[in-house]
Amino acid sequence: MYFNEDKAKAIGTRFEGGKLAKKVHKSIEQLKRHDPDVEVSSEPTKFLLVSNSSILCSVTLEELEEIFIPLDEKAEFIVYPNKRSYSFVQCSSIEAAQIVRKELHGLIPPQLKVSHQPFIISFVCNLPEAKKCEMFRPANLKLVEDYVSENLENDLVKLLTNHPKVQSLKHRAVVHFGHVFDYNTNSASEWKEAEPIPPVIEALIDRLISDKYITERSDQITANVYEPGHGIPSHYDTHSAFDDPIISISLLSDVVMEFKDGANSARIAPVLLKARSLCLIEGESRYRWKHGIVNRKYDVDPRTNRVVPRKTRVSLTLRKIRRKPCECQWKEFCDWDRKGEMSVPSSEDLAMKLENSYVSNVYENIASHFDETRHSGWKAVKKFIDEIPRGNLMYDVGCGNGKYLIPKDGLFKIGCDMCLGLCEIALKKDCYIARCDALSLPFRDTSADAAISIAVLHHIATFERRKRMIEELLRVVKPGGMICVTVWSMDQSQSEYAKMRSNKDEVNEEIKNTDRLKIHDGKDFQQQDVLVPWTMDQKGETFLRYYHVFREGEAEQLVDSVDGCELVSIEKEQGNYILVIRKI
Numbered sequence: 001m002y003f004n005e006d007k008a009k010a011i012g013t014r015f016e017g018g019k020l021a022k023k024v025h026k027s028i029e030q031l032k033r034h035d036p037d038v039e040v041s042s043e044p045t046k047f048l049l050v051s052n053s054s055i056l057c058s059v060t061l062e063e064l065e066e067i068f069i070p071l072d073e074k075a076e077f078i079v080y081p082n083k084r085s086y087s088f089v090q091c092s093s094i095e096a097a098q099i100v101r102k103e104l105h106g107l108i109p110p111q112l113k114v115s116h117q118p119f120i121i122s123f124v125c126n127l128p129e130a131k132k133c134e135m136f137r138p139a140n141l142k143l144v145e146d147y148v149s150e151n152l153e154n155d156l157v158k159l160l161t162n163h164p165k166v167q168s169l170k171h172r173a174v175v176h177f178g179h180v181f182d183y184n185t186n187s188a189s190e191w192k193e194a195e196p197i198p199p200v201i202e203a204l205i206d207r208l209i210s211d212k213y214i215t216e217r218s219d220q221i222t223a224n225v226y227e228p229g230h231g232i233p234s235h236y237d238t239h240s241a242f243d244d245p246i247i248s249i250s251l252l253s254d255v256v257m258e259f260k261d262g263a264n265s266a267r268i269a270p271v272l273l274k275a276r277s278l279c280l281i282e283g284e285s286r287y288r289w290k291h292g293i294v295n296r297k298y299d300v301d302p303r304t305n306r307v308v309p310r311k312t313r314v315s316l317t318l319r320k321i322r323r324k325p326c327e328c329q330w331k332e333f334c335d336w337d338r339k340g341e342m343s344v345p346s347s348e349d350l351a352m353k354l355e356n357s358y359v360s361n362v363y364e365n366i367a368s369h370f371d372e373t374r375h376s377g378w379k380a381v382k383k384f385i386d387e388i389p390r391g392n393l394m395y396d397v398g399c400g401n402g403k404y405l406i407p408k409d410g411l412f413k414i415g416c417d418m419c420l421g422l423c424e425i426a427l428k429k430d431c432y433i434a435r436c437d438a439l440s441l442p443f444r445d446t447s448a449d450a451a452i453s454i455a456v457l458h459h460i461a462t463f464e465r466r467k468r469m470i471e472e473l474l475r476v477v478k479p480g481g482m483i484c485v486t487v488w489s490m491d492q493s494q495s496e497y498a499k500m501r502s503n504k505d506e507v508n509e510e511i512k513n514t515d516r517l518k519i520h521d522g523k524d525f526q527q528q529d530v531l532v533p534w535t536m537d538q539k540g541e542t543f544l545r546y547y548h549v550f551r552e553g554e555a556e557q558l559v560d561s562v563d564g565c566e567l568v569s570i571e572k573e574q575g576n577y578i579l580v581i582r583k584i
């Protein structure tokens with residue numbers, strides 16, 4: 001940590017007089033804008049609006065507790081995940097609220113680690129109303145409140161918490177009934193090792209069947225016991241091991257379960273599971289979304305933003321062992337191999353099929369959004385183009401929205417792309433465009449002086465085809481002609497995108513290439529053949545694009561394997577390799 005002089009001076013400072021009055025005015029203006037249902041009170045109340053106290057201002061809930069709880073032990077907090085710069089505090093009484101305000105109003109509390117904005121505190125008449133859920137919820141997730149009576153809850157808790165077979169894991173304790181769950185494979189072992197399913201749970205299964213939540217008897221049951229602070233890492237209940245649906249019954253405590261879109265880990269849907277409720281995780285919510293519980297002592301109710309402390313929670317997960325291959329429609333997220341369909345392609349046919357589904361089709365779907373987001377070019381590419389003599393002819397293979405074709409820089413440029421949508425976009429910008437496959441260009445041999453192909457080669461799915469693409473680029477340029485090719489590097493550590501993440505200690509270990517295409521999670525690449533999400537907008541519609549990311553030395557080897565050319569230079573720019581190749 002570095003020493004921040006301004007902050008050191010500011011800490012503990014109290015704002016007063018006109019400066020404070022101005023800040024109060026601003027704070028109330030903000031409240032009116034974002035939460036018009038909350039009314040400011042001129043008289044003391046037990047509800048406080050506290051500006052500069054939210055996650056948006058880098059103030060954590062732990063800090064709020066550290067600051068407020070010594071003044072009012074029973075204070076409750078309403079915090080916003082990211083949208084507001086204020087929080088609300090509900091004090092135990094009007095008197096307590098008056099004390100809190102007197103102590104903290106206008107002060108920069110010394111407990112704050114990052115923020116050094118003063119707390120600006122006003123009395124309000126009420127708290128914001130529970131907002132109609134503006135968030136998304138994974139499709140096919142069903143919640144049924146009060147599914148378990150208090151009596152049944154008692155019986156189940158007694159049975160599960162004192163069970164002789166209870167096993168302690170790192171952040172929870174578990175007991176298994178029916179088939180034993182194997183944490184090495186995340187699937188179930190054979191029946192013979194089973195702990196019999198107790199009668200109360202059998203009776204619960206009967207009810208689930210008669211209520212039509214399930215059609216077949218559950219035969220693998222896991223009871224989880226979580227103390228406050230415990231949780232379960234984000235996971236799929238293995239597709240190939242268990243049928244659909246998965247049932248989770250919550251007992252004793254409410255908890256927030258986080259569902260994460262498997263195609264986009266930034267899409268998180270927090271869902272409040274009430275004590276004694278049933279949660280049916282089915283279809284998309286089971287196959288595409290991961291679920292997990294963060295290790296925390298409290299939750300933020302996603303409907304009210306109210307902080308709810310956790311109590312000991314017991315849950316029952318009811319599953320049915322799968323006897324046949326998983327045929328779910330979420331094949332990208334499925335661990336069942338469907339005749340190699342989701343494998344790194346081993347043949348020309350499979351490669352073309354993959355490129356068609358996960359490159360061509362995706363670009364057709366995202367063409368206009370792609371155009372909106374692609375304007376600036378790579379420095380090294382601009383330099384390459386600048387060095388081509390005026391009047392020369394240059395091809396741009398995989399020209400996309402025509403980014404490198406538009407500047408009228410005295411070159412004669414022709415672009416081509418496989419994607420019709422992008423061809424049309426580039427045509428509207430008055431570019432010369434042909435629609436074609438990069439491995440079969442509609443240009444004569446030795447017809448151009450130079451060619452570029454930016455961010456295309458990494459979408460080609462086999463070594464043989466990548467080699468053919470380089471050969472095809474060489475075919476159309478003159479002897480002595482230059483080609484500039486860029487690809488994604490496996491090492492993204494110097495990219496802007498990677499710099500935003502601070503996870504420096506997660507070192508990229510040895511490359512573990514599996515033969516399965518994996519969805520890239522935005523962290524370091526773990527393998528070279530991956531599906532990378534493209535997310536459209538707030539709705540979060542996500543497409544997966546196939547990439548073969550290049551490891552160090554691989555681009556050199558590829559060029560080396562092609563006759564009639566030499567590698568002039570290879571540079572790295574923001575997670576890309578930029579190659580300049582000369583035709584001999």
Ligand SMILES: O=C(O)CCC(=O)C(=O)O
Binds near residue numbers: 317
């Ligand atoms: O505690 C829960 O509700 C869920 C547990 C879970 O996801 C599991 O056992 O697979």
Ligand SMILES: [Fe+2]
Binds near residue numbers: 236291317
């Ligand atoms: Fe699960």
Ligand SMILES: [Zn+2]
Binds near residue numbers: 334335
């Ligand atoms: Zn599946």
